Amino acid sequence: MKDKILSSEREKFGSRLGFILISAGCAIGLGNVWRFPYIVSQYGGAAFILLYLLFLVIFGLPIMTMEFAVGRASQKSIAGSFSALEPKGTKWHLFSWVGIVGNYLLMMFYTVVTAWMFIYFYKMAIGDFANQSATEVYAHYDIIKSNFLLQFLVTALVIILGVFVCSLGLKKGVEKINKVMMLCLLAIIVVLAIYVCTLDGAGEGLKYYLIPNFNKILYDADGNFIFGEVLFAALGQAFFTLSIGMGSMAIFGSYIKKDRSLFGESVSIAALDTGVAFVAGLIVIPATFVFPVEGAITGGPGLIFQTLPNIFNNIIGGRIWGTLFFLFMIFAAMSTVTAVFENIIAFGMDKWGWSRKKSCLINLGLLIVLCLPCVLGYSVFTGFTPFGAGSSVLDLEDFIVSNNILPIGSLIYVLFCTFDKKAWGWNQFLTEANQGKGLKIHSKLKIYCKYVLPLLLIVFYVYGIISMF
Secondary structure, eight states, rough: OOOOOOOOOOOOOOOOHHHHHHHHHOOOOOHHHHHHHHHHTTTHHHHHHHHHHIIIIIHHHHHHHHHHHHHHHTTOOTTTHHHHOOOTTGGGGHHHHHHHHHHHHHHHHHHHHHHHHHHHHHHHHHHTTTTHHHHHHHHHHHHHHHOOHHHHHHHHHHHHHHHHHHHHHHIIIHHHHHHHHHHHHHHHHHHHHHHHHTTTTTTHHHHHHSSOOOGGTTTTTTTOOHHHHHHHHHHHHHHHHHTOOOSTTHHHHTTTTTSSSSHHHHHHHHHHHHHHHHHHHHHHHHHHHHSSTTTTOOHHHIIIIHHHHHHEEEEEEEEHHHHHHHHHHHHHHHHHHHHHHHHHHHHHHHHHHHHHHHHHHHHHHHHHHTHHHHHHHTTTTTTTBBBTTTHHHHHHHHIIIIIIIHHHHHHHHHHHHHHHHHSHHHHHHHHHHSBBSSSOOOGGGGGGGIIIHHHHHHHHHHHHHHHHO
16 A cells, blocks of 8 residues: 655745755765765876766766656655655555665764764864874874763754754755855865965875876776776765765755756756865865875875864964864755755655654654764774774664665666656656756667666675675
């Protein structure tokens, strides 16, 4: 039996700019800042970026367009979008439960990492790192993670802020506040990039980042052939940066009008997301050349929470610039938090007819409880290392979402939009996606989307699982 679908009038975005900024805000996250610069520099700078852009176009954009189309055609979140469009007797709607679990799992650790941003913003603003050695600055990260009460209280604050924004409604809350956050984010990141790129020594970092080194996409430092590894890394970056596969984009598709083609909007959002990642690289990589820190970490969370604070601690005006950097990180993180929260809150509204207020209150308590495993992972559960020494609850939650739910979910959307009779079908998808002004998807792409794209997704998923274990 199909799930109950609420038939009330759907809220709409107040402007196209609001839709683009919020959708991009969902895609733009912490991974743009620490993963993109690190992985680009590791695999040949601009040479890797070219591969990434190729996969973004042939892999990420079609799937994003499909997710938007399912949302706009159904006028529902993932709670009811498949039920509204699937042929009678099929079971596509069962994926709604997998998708919403993915959203909850993502927020179970993402809110904790966002809390770290708030803590570092405060520490940088009050001058906690002033006159400290590199080792002392490094130590703050582990001290914060092992402080259960501090982590929990700040994470609860993040959740309260996110739910409060959503409680104000789509236009007055999610759209209005995310517009401000995203515009501030864009302004801060440009100012930071200009400042860092004009520092003495930044030129070497810019060369390292921007000049293609094709040898690095073919061989590692030991001369081993790694082109296959690089291809999958570029594919993964293009895939995960867009937050596709678990309904996070479908919800925003359900809030937009039919006056713009969905492929054109996907291109705008992907361009903004990629632009922020690229400019973040202009901050992070040159900064590591301006003030090389002995024993510095060049990738992952340590780059943001240990290496960069040391760099800001040793440049003129570093306290101000460091504070601005973590403010930028807060905006990047909170834009994703509020966007995913909207999907979670809309699920209860669409599935069971809850009011927005009721769904906000229920999810407020639920999300605060669900963040506990990740928070406790650095104190009570330190002995739990699911992927070997150094791994934690956060890594397990991230693995379930990033390596499983996102690729499987994307495969579901592709099959749903391309297979006829037993799914929504290509013609219906194409009609929905191409409504309005803007770039269109050509009908001749059916063979690619129906056969090649699913194969790519399956290969990527299998490779990810094998490489993990």
